[in-house]
Amino acid sequence: MPPGNRQGPDGLPDRSRENLGSGQDMQIPVTEDTRRQQLFELCANLLEQHPLIVASNRGPLEYHLGPEGQLQPRRGSGAIVTALNSLIQNFEFTWVANAMGEGDRRAQGEVENGCIKSPLPKQKVSAHYVITPRRMYHKFYNIFCNPLLWFLQHSMWSSAYTPNIDSTVHDTWATGYTPVNQAFADAIVAEAADGPAPIVMVNDYHLYLVPGMVRKDLSDALIYHNIHIPWPSMRIWQLLPIYIRNEICASLC
Structure with missing residues (x-):
C-alpha cells in the first residue's frame, strides 16, 4: 500500500486521523433542545437543594367569585407571570403575592398550611396570598x-x-x-x-x-x-x- 494510503488499527487512513485530531479539539454541535434539557436539569438539581420562593405584588393565580359565590381560579396577569411561565409549568415552588380581591382572601382563609396548590392545568406552583387591611x-x-x-x-x-x-x-x-x-x-x-x-x-x-x-x-x-x-x-x-x-x-x- 502506498505510504500516503496507510491505514491505522481503526481502519481510518492516516490522513483522516490527522484531520480528526486527538478528539479533545472536536466540538459536538449543541442543539436548542439539548440546551433546553440542560437548563431544565440544572433547575431541577438546584431546586432539589434549595426551595424557590417568588414574591411579587401580583401572583400567577387569581380567584374570582362566581354568580353563586363559588371560587373560580384563573391565571394571573402581569409580565412577571408571563416571564416565569416555564418555571410555573415545570417546577413546584411557592409564589407569595398580595390578595387582589375577595376571592383571593377567601381562598387563603380556607387553607391550613398557608399554601394553595394551583388547580389550573399546566401550573405546578403554589400560591400564598398576603392579606393586609x-x-x-x-x-x-x-x-x-x-x-x-x-x-x-x-x-x-x-x-x-x-x-x-x-x-x-x-x-x-x-x-x-x-x-x-x-x-x-x-x-x-x-x-x-x-x-x-x-x-x-x-x-x-x-x-x-x-x-x-x-x-x-x-x-x-x-x-x-x-x-x-x-x-x-x-x-x-x-x-x-x-x-x-x-x-x-x-x-x-
Missing part, C-alpha cells in the same frame, strides 16, 4: 408605589415643583409601604421555616424592603431582587426623604 394596601399601592415610586423611577417628576413630599408621603411609608413589605417578609420566612436555605426571588419596586427584612431571619437565604422598571440617577433618588432612600438601599444591599 384594605386601607393599608390602598396606601401602599395607590399612594406610595404608583403615584410616587413609579413616576420617580421613570424620571417623570419636575424636580422644581414635584413630587410634593408632605405628611401623606411620610404616613403612607410608615403605615402602608413598610407594613405590607413586612407582611411579605413574614410570609416568606414562614414558608421557609424548618427547611434548607431557600432561593428568594423578589420582584419590582413594590417590595424594596423585603430583602432586608427576610435577611434578618434567613441569613443563609439567597435573595435576588429583580427590578422591571428603570433605575434613575442619584439626583432623582434625592427627591425622596433621606431616611426612605437609605432604607431602600440598605435593604437591596
